[in-house]
Amino acid sequence: MEVQKEAQRIMTLSVWKMYNSRLQRGGLRLHRSLQLSLVMRSAREVYLSAKLEEDEEGRLGPQPCLGEEGAGQPPLQPAAAASPGPPAPEERAAPADRGNAPGAVDPEPMETQDSSGDAPPAAPAPGAGRRPARGVSLPPPAKASRKRRSSSLDKPGAAEAGLVPTKKARLEAEEEEGERQPQGQDGPFPSLAKVLQTRFSGMLRGGPPKGPEPTPGCRPGDGVLSILVRAVVAF
Amino acid sequence: MKIHKRSSALRKMKCFPCQFSNTIKSAQSNTSALMSASFFDQADIISTVEFNHSGELLATGDKGGRVVIFQQEQENKIQSLSRGEYNVYSTFQSHEPEFDYLKSLEIEEKINKIRWLPQKNAAQFLLSTNDKTIKLWKISERDKRPEGYNLKEEDGRYRDPSTVTTLRVPIFRPMDLMVEASPRRIFANAHTYHINSISINSDYETYLSADDLRINLWHLEITDRSFNIVDIKPANMEELTEVITAAEFHPNSCNTFVYSSSKGTIRLCDMRASALCDRHSKLFEEPEDPSNRSFFSEIISSISDVKFSHSGRYMMTRDYLSVKIWDLNMENRPVETYQVHEYLRSKLCSLYENDCIFDKFECCWNGSDSVVMTGSYNNFFRMFDRNTKRDITLEASRENNKPRTVLKPRKVCASGKRKKDEISVDSLDFNKKILHTAWHPKENIIAVATTNNLYIFQDKVN
Numbered sequence: 091m092e093v094q095k096e097a098q099r100i101m102t103l104s105v106w107k108m109y110n111s112r113l114q115r116g117g118l119r120l121h122r123s124l125q126l127s128l129v130m131r132s133a134r135e136v137y138l139s140a141k142l143e144e145d146e147e148g149r150l151g152p153q154p155c156l157g158e159e160g161a162g163q164p165p166l167q168p169a170a171a172a173s174p175g176p177p178a179p180e181e182r183a184a185p186a187d188r189g190n191a192p193g194a195v196d197p198e199p200m201e202t203q204d205s206s207g208d209a210p211p212a213a214p215a216p217g218a219g220r221r222p223a224r225g226v227s228l229p230p231p232a233k234a235s236r237k238r239r240s241s242s243l244d245k246p247g248a249a250e251a252g253l254v255p256t257k258k259a260r261l262e263a264e265e266e267e268g269e270r271q272p273q274g275q276d277g278p279f280p281s282l283a284k285v286l287q288t289r290f291s292g293m294l295r296g297g298p299p300k301g302p303e304p305t306p307g308c309r310p311g312d313g314v315l316s317i318l319v320r321a322v323v324a325f
Numbered sequence: 326m327k328i329h330k331r332s333s334a335l336r337k338m339k340c341f342p343c344q345f346s347n348t349i350k351s352a353q354s355n356t357s358a359l360m361s362a363s364f365f366d367q368a369d370i371i372s373t374v375e376f377n378h379s380g381e382l383l384a385t386g387d388k389g390g391r392v393v394i395f396q397q398e399q400e401n402k403i404q405s406l407s408r409g410e411y412n413v414y415s416t417f418q419s420h421e422p423e424f425d426y427l428k429s430l431e432i433e434e435k436i437n438k439i440r441w442l443p444q445k446n447a448a449q450f451l452l453s454t455n456d457k458t459i460k461l462w463k464i465s466e467r468d469k470r471p472e473g474y475n476l477k478e479e480d481g482r483y484r485d486p487s488t489v490t491t492l493r494v495p496i497f498r499p500m501d502l503m504v505e506a507s508p509r510r511i512f513a514n515a516h517t518y519h520i521n522s523i524s525i526n527s528d529y530e531t532y533l534s535a536d537d538l539r540i541n542l543w544h545l546e547i548t549d550r551s552f553n554i555v556d557i558k559p560a561n562m563e564e565l566t567e568v569i570t571a572a573e574f575h576p577n578s579c580n581t582f583v584y585s586s587s588k589g590t591i592r593l594c595d596m597r598a599s600a601l602c603d604r605h606s607k608l609f610e611e612p613e614d615p616s617n618r619s620f621f622s623e624i625i626s627s628i629s630d631v632k633f634s635h636s637g638r639y640m641m642t643r644d645y646l647s648v649k650i651w652d653l654n655m656e657n658r659p660v661e662t663y664q665v666h667e668y669l670r671s672k673l674c675s676l677y678e679n680d681c682i683f684d685k686f687e688c689c690w691n692g693s694d695s696v697v698m699t700g701s702y703n704n705f706f707r708m709f710d711r712n713t714k715r716d717i718t719l720e721a722s723r724e725n726n727k728p729r730t731v732l733k734p735r736k737v738c739a740s741g742k743r744k745k746d747e748i749s750v751d752s753l754d755f756n757k758k759i760l761h762t763a764w765h766p767k768e769n770i771i772a773v774a775t776t777n778n779l780y781i782f783q784d785k786v787n
Contacts (some may be wrong), residue, residue: 100620103678116456117430120518120537121587125624129677132620155744235751 091144097137104130346596371774373761377441377449380765383772384451385779386436390420392453392506394464395781398651411781415464417506420455432457438523440532442545450509452532456519459534461510461545467503513539515551522572528579535572535584555584555594555603555745560764570628570685577637585642589613589626593653609651611658621673621682629685634694635766641697643688646670648699648709663709663716666701668739681755691764700759703748704775705735721759721773721780732782 104126111122329660368389375384383395393416398409423432433456435690442450448465478484499597518537525532533554534541540555552568555572559565567588575581580596592605613622625645633640649659665686669676676682681702688699698708701718709716718735738747761774769784 097620100674100677107680115431116433116435116519117425117428120565121570121627124565124587125627125683128623129620132623136620160546 091140094137094140095146097133097140100133101130101137104133350367365777369777371436371777371779372435373439374763374772374774374779375439375441375451375453376763376765376772378443378766380767380770381412382441383450383763383781384439384441385772386419386433386439386453387777388433390422390434390435390436390455390461392417392419392439392451394504395779405421415506416460416502417463419456419460421455423457423768425457439518440523442525443529452523452525454520454523454534455664457513457516459490459512459520459543460468460508461512461522462506463509464504465505467505468499468501469497470500470773472498490680491723510545510548512543512548512551515543518568521570524573524582524622526579527577531579533572533574533582535569537568538583539571539601540569540582552600554596554600556603571631573633573640574632576635577632583631583633583640585628585631587627588623589628589644590632591628591640591642591651607653609656609659611649615672619673621677624682625673625685630687632688632690634690635692636694639694641688641690642698643686645682645684645686648688648697650697650711661711663697663707664701665707666737668701668737672750672764676755679755681758682758685756686759689764691769692767696764698762698764698771700762702755702758703753704757704759705737706759706762706773719782721775721778721782722757731785 108123108126111126112118340524352508366389368387368391370387370388371385373384373386376382377384378422381397383397385393385395387393394414395411395598396414396504397411419436420434422434425432435455436453437456438452438454440452442452443581444450444731448463451462451464453460453462460606474491475489475491475493476484512534516534516536516539518539520534522535523532524535530546531542531544533541534551538556538558539553539785541551542554543551555569557567557569565588567590570585570587572582575583581593582596583591585591585592591608593609594602595606596602598604598606613626628642628644630643631640638653640651640653642651642659643665646669647665648663650663652659652660673682686700687699690697696708696713698706700706704721704727705718705723707716707718718734718737719732736744736747738744738749740750743749757775759773759775763772773780773782
């Protein structure tokens with residue numbers, strides 16, 4: 091559990107640094123980007139293995155989560171982000187790439203970073219991390235992430251990663267949406283959760299009903315990783 | 326020279342504060358307790374330090390694109406005050422900030438490396454590089470000027486030639502010494518990624534420049550083309566796993582060079598084998614210790630500097646926590662490993678947060694290859710004597726040292742009870758780092774660069 095949280099924290103920190111490095115004078119540093127993505131990857135591996143262990147122990151039912159198969163790639167808008175946390179910059183960065191997000195959005199992440207303190211909580215982070223990958227509709231990375239997913243279809247966590255469709259989806263989503271709203275407001279990234287809700291209302295797979303546990307995601311790192319890789323490529 | 330002797334005998338010669346700016350800017354306050362507030366102009370941050378081949382000249386480059394050269398005074402034979410002191414000899418602006426319009430990126434003017442050419446005539450030559458462009462500078466002295474022309478009027482206008490009736494040969498008269506720096510060659514547009522190293526070949530005609538993915542070979546006389554000798558860029562950038570972090574020519578074999586990678590490996594290449602040296606002749610790699618695995622194992626194994634010994638038999642590499650000495654004849658492990666600041670291993674997470682884990686420390690050999698030196702945090706620097714296996718930690722700071730005082734050895738207390746005069750890990754200042762050090766090629770004089778100050782130390786001559 092601790093390990094999971096730590097891994098999560100390091101992942102979000104890396105994303106934050108990745109975003110920050112774009113703003114640096116002299117442009118994106120290839121070596122730095124690579125190092126950040128390496129840390130991300132090892133944090134993701136630790137997170138995933140810790141998650142799988144835990145789930146095997148806990149024997150939870152298959153939990154639908156934010157599924158990648160959730161259809162087309164809705165365009166991201168720097169919508170109702172009152173106080174986005176560190177993962178949100180990555181989200182912003184994605185639309186920024188496509189010229190949607192004006193510079194005005196950029197200062198926000200900086201402010202929130204200070205206010206949210208050193209340890210960004212786990213809950214919306216994986217979801218947020220994953221979103222940009224879907225949002226930015228570039229075919230090659232989507233293909234890449236699809237490829238990576240298929241390799242883990244046989245793993246026990248596949249169902250809850252949303253790889254295997256579950257018939258319970260709709261009903262649960264409605265229920266959980268109701269649940270989620272109060273939860274979302276408690277969380278440190280309330281607006282983020284709100285955006286997630288509004289965007290994927292029909293497809294939202296709830297996070298675990300249990301409070302502190304982060305949204306199940308075998309894929310959060312993937313989404314962010316492909317962003318990172320894309321960042322490396324773009325440079 | 327033995328280490329224990331040196332420890333009592335190293336004393337400060339001079340400290341050069343940056344003289345370029347007097348503005349004081351307040352630091353950002355949202356840093357952790359580990360970092361101190363810093364008050365100086367960013368442009369004054371020293372980014373490279375290098376002695377020339379004779380040791381008479383010492384060049385420093387800074388983040389503002391300037392090069393400052395210090396010259397050693399001639400020995401004072403009467404007083405025999407040990408060796409001469411270093412004074413500012415020349416200052417010039419080497420690189421200016423540029424803008425890459427195609428990529429919409431600013432190109433920093435920070436000087437990444439300076440390398441001296443051996444002296445062939447009265448002038449001195451050095452190569453300086455920023456992220457994209459390498460320049461060859463000629464530094465020459467002028468201490469005489471011709472006087473006695475009869476071609477001009479008093480006010481400076483040229484006289485009407487018909488009024489000139491005598492032929493006067495001007496005579497050289499002494500003048501105040503003027504040191505001029507002029508760019509003789511500009512080697513540009515050959516690197517897509519950021520240049521991290523330059524190294525002059527032992528043939529003194531060619532040199533290499535290395536960026537993250539490629540190494541190019543240049544001729545000093547030819548600026549409009551270079552040969553690519555190493556290219557590790559993958560066809561699909563998404564498969565990128567390592568980058569080049571440093572490269573250097575062998576001091577004696579003009580066909581041999583090495584380059585280090587972010588994965589902790591060093592490759593030795595022979596240019597006689599093929600035009601493109603993608604396949605190494607030797608691969609130096611030490612298997613990772615599985616007990617030390619953490620999130621950050623991969624990034625702390627990245628090599629930040631590689632230096633051949635003067636003899637050419639050994640090479641030294643610096644990664645985040647240690648210095649390793651490799652025998653060129655043995656590829657599977659280093660022959661010596663020195664821990665620079667092992668007490669930081671448990672702090673890697675904090676160092677990741679404050680970005681210190683990305684610091685690129687350099688290392689250097691002394692003239693006889695018996696001692697190696699590298700920097701650390703809190704303005705500490707470390708020396709390791711390869712023969713006696715003793716090591717010492719010293720501090721470069723003005724607070725404790727007046728000129729001519731002997732440096733006191735320092736000790737960091739990793740855990741448990743702190744003895745008197747020891748410094749605990751938690752009180753180390755991670756804003757004060759020594760990344761660049763240089764050792765005089767012949768004498769025991771060292772140059773140590775803190776963030777924006779240059780310290781020159783020498784050992785006491787009894």
